[in-house]
Amino acid sequence: MNSFKKYMFLSIIALCTGAVYLSGCTKLNVKPVSALTPDNFPTTPAQFVAATGPIYTSFRGAPGRQWWLVENLSTDMEVLVARGGNWFDGGNYSTLNLHTYTGDNGNLETMWQWGYGTISACNQVLALFNAAPASAAKTQTVAEIKTMRAMSYYFMMDNFGNVPITTTFGDTTNLGTQSRAKVFAFIESELLTQIPNLSSTVGVSTYGRPTKYLAYAILAKMYLNAAYYTGTARFQDCVTMCDNIIKGGQYGLDADYLGMFKPNNGPQIKDFIYAIPYDGVYAQAMYYARWTLHPALAKKYSMPYTPDGPVYTYPSYYAYFNDPNDIRNGQYLTGKQYYFDGTPINITTTNIGLDASYSGPNPNATVVHQLEFTPNIVWRNPSTFDIGNDELANEEGYRNNKFYPDSLAPTRNQSNDVPLFRYADILLEKAEAILRGANTTNGDLPLSLVNQVRARAKATPFTTVTLTTLLEERAREFADEGWRRNDLIRYGMYENAWGIKTDANPDKRIFPIPTPELQLNSKLVQNPGY
16 A cells, blocks of 8 residues: 555545535535634644645546546547446446437536536635635645636536536526636636646645646646637647646656556656545545456456456557557557466356357357457447347457556555646647647657657657657557547547447537536536537
């Protein structure tokens, strides 16, 4: 167990009862309940950090499951299949991949609650801090809270487009839908205003909290996508924000790419500009390995539970991993599987259990089969998104194992911290912004920027780079990290066909406002096309 994470979260959780927050933007008129009073307002930096605990515990909610699934499954990267009726769950997952989602999708409702639950927590803690005496610690903490709120609004804007803006806890007058351009302008203004008051320290003391560099990273992502978000390109502004991070000299490309995502990751990772800290005991909610690993792999990785493994990678996406020297290939499990000592991983089943199409004379005869992941995914019943539930179907699709299973956690919860913004992304964003028309700065050419990322991966250097090859590089670098949807939309490829998806409606670039939220808040306006 990572001792830093354990200490940090025990400290925060112990003080989280100092503020109670609400999970939804439609209940902002409830009176705050808090143990904070004028007699015990925080005064030291550590006390201010601890008092903001509800914000950070809220923020690790949906990224541990729903946000991660929505961003990945709605793309050409991977798919969560139904197997003999299992995992269909009323279309909660299949509709994401098919782009037939509606406001009744439970994953989208959880994402909305996560976003506005965190915003509500920020507003409440800010309200509680209003009467606290002025101090440098208060100024920095307020800036951190407003940055967390801005980041929450960024994810809401990116996913739902037109959303309410509310900055005062208990305010019921600003719950109406605002245009995406207005939300963009609010986030931008908020971040630019808070940057002077944010810390520039990078290390254990600020890990998991906002710094100036997180604000720059959010703005860089916003400016790179600004033409889509607002209709006005901001590529030079993207370069400026990237340069603020690069010139700061606080970040780098860690030599061990695959090691960055293991359960013992943390503040020692120089690539992480902002990561959500998780702990399998003290800060639970993240369990990616459950979704991607086959049940027969539990023994190999000493997992404390049996994974389900319904998330398969599309062969067309895996095709981007075409350089045999690229260490990023190692995040995927392909072909025949073995234990670490080289012994085959065998599964004992029956002829009919192995292959439901078996028509021989001994359907129930025992057969020993070596686990082997095959590339192609075949739907036996497209109307129910079903690929069958025999063993061969369970082995279709290569499996992403980037967020390595946690053998030390007592349950399926993992201690792998989840990076949202990385230094490698800054390098590739700057390269893309220049390719799209921004001026070069500091001698950084797109080719040299991309080759920095490829060098860390031990991949063959490019001799030229285009927008197309850069998108392919992003596919390799950020697989399973939640940015594929954002990339495909920016490239105009979110409407492409993949798997059995045929929907090409551009309205699907933003998700519908969840039906329960429309029922609770009459001021919300549904997004076009739903």
